[in-house]
Amino acid sequence: MDGQSRFPRQRTSSGDAYRSGPARGPAAGSGTSTSTSTSTSTGADLPGAPAPGCALHRRLHLTLDPADLVAVGAVRHRLRTALSHWGVPELSDTAELLSSELVTNALLHTTKGAVFDAVLGSDSRLRIEVQDGASRLPGRRRDPEAEYATSGRGLLLVEALADSWGVQLRGDGKVTWFELATP
Template identity: 85%
Template structure:
């Protein structure tokens, strides 16, 4: 199953509603945009919005593929490796530790700064492994990677859960 059929919802040009299916392209040769389609060069062209069902760990791979494709399309493929790794960590954490789904948003600002947000439905803050044997564990290093590789990151509590985010600047 490809990523588009798996995650068909995209933001509309208003930014606050969703519709199914791909965003319509401008009509060739007319210079006009179809209703509901963002204008070329608009910030909506640099935004990726995906939803994942609870425990959908297979969806993490689709997030990585869609993110890599988007970053290439936006002209910043050099951010792909780090963005994919850190996004995988945050999405996987949201799916494994909350028992709920996740909402993934990526946006490339006009300053070429990439912001990734992963929203989940619990207000429990993420934490580092505290046990002394954690050094030898096969998991539990995701936030250490985010801390080491992101230019900035954090957690924001919201009424319906939290958003864990990170930002990457162009090298």
């Protein structure tokens, strides 16, 4: 399975605002489900169902309501459960921390909620995306007193702990993403 089919919503053309880590090829198509689901069953006996081991069987998709900060804990719990089920529990701590940073940012700084997607590719590389309805790019604090602030360090954590990360502008907002490789 190539990079295009693993992450169908990824766009790496000029739409990238920020990017770190290795570049990926452009993806075909885009699609967003509005339901909350975890695709972890095999389902290979169904017509048109993906084969076992396909990334579609290792996908967590959650839709979050605006300003629902309680949902951050639910995202962390569902992600930890999914990663354990997918056989990569060693990614849980870092994935939970970085996911909660991105989800919290999306819920605090936008008014349209967020969409959370986690996909474990066939190469055991985890990709987390958080889509929100704001087209404003995230930025670092420029305040000299930021060292003592109680917030504003989320993207520094993402930059320090993720293997790669970026922000992609879309017509309906942006997607902030990161990837983690299994150790």
